Amino acid sequence: MESVYIETTVISYLVSRPSRDILVAAHQQTTYEWWTSRRQEFECYISQVVIDEIQAGDNTAVEKRMAEIGNLAVLEATIEAERLTEAIIDGGAIPKRAIRDAAHIAVAAVNDIDYLLTWNCRHLANAQIIRRISVICNTRGYSMPVICTPEELMGV
Secondary structure (H helix, E strand, C coil): CCEEEECHHHHHHHHCCCCCCHHHHHHHHHHHHHHHHCHHHCEEEEEHHHHHHHCCCCHHHHHHHHHHHCCCEEECCCHHHHHHHHHHHHCCCCCHHHHHHHHHHHHHHHCCCCEEECCCCCCCCCHHHHHHHHHHHHHCCCCCCEEECHHHHCCC
């Protein structure tokens, strides 16, 4: 069974109120469809980084997000993942202010996860950044997960 690291934006889109922005609303719908129809076809993981991010904000929203991740396995942010996070930042692939985005990739790569599922197209699902991160991961002996959106992981 293939594995998926579920990044924070997916959980947020899953439980947030429907957006008035048509593109965001479409992403929310796609997220719901993936969650209900495809999630069970993968071994799904999160990390403490995801938990820390979804615990921020409005208490009602936090409760909804926490309820959705209740039975997902949590990957540890090991020393190896911390070193890879630093390498991604030091290599200029992701800016230091987005260190948590680098940590998502590092945790997934170190744990040999097949896919990193996200709606973050600024620092994660971004072709130019993916290329740079892939080189950094490969140089350090890790395979970078396929970084994609729920839309891209809907199956055939």
